[in-house]
Amino acid sequence: AQSVTQLGSHVSVSEGALVLLRCNYSSSVPPYLFWYVQYPNQGLQLLLKYTSAATLVKGINGFEAEFKKSETSFHLTKPSAHMSDAAEYFCAVRGNNDMRFGAGTRLTVKP
């Protein structure tokens, strides 16, 4: 069965610094992987998705993620953090009939 593990429940960065949120996956078949963002008391919004077309995936708000099969990873990055990036981020993998989510990483951005 497919699953994802997010390393680090909380990440804190300074405004303008690199953002790196880590995600490792487990899948017996080529995975479809996703990153979502959630602001307080709201639903989840898709940031980007990997569907095997390209290993480096660009998403909204300047985020990108790289699929590395050898490391079973799909880490999310952004070169320069903005205050508006403060939110919770979820990595997810598509299952046969549903989507499996990691536990989430809360990103704090310090001025």
Next chain:
Amino acid sequence: DGGITQSPKYLFRKEGQNVTLSCEQNLNHDAMYWYRQDPGQGLRLIYYSQIVNDFQKGDIAEGYSVSREKKESFPLTVTSAQKNPTAFYLCASSIQGADTGELFFGEGSRLTVL
């Protein structure tokens, strides 16, 4: 605009009462889902439906029930049998059989048991 509408946004319930959370979508999606979110646990699947008049249990279906009488609607009932119902509930939908498989989410309903 197409999207998913969940209501109510906030709901308070006394112990022993059943409550129903509404989820409506106008995206013409075949598949719909209910997830429960608790702090530090991510999202856990309660029920999903791939087609009208059919639905399957997810990982934590005990104490919950659903129906899928119309393509657009997938209401969730939290019954008195659910031992710890206080949580944030998210409804989602997707295109059945699509290669991308992304889920589209509603804004959520926060249930608090008093």
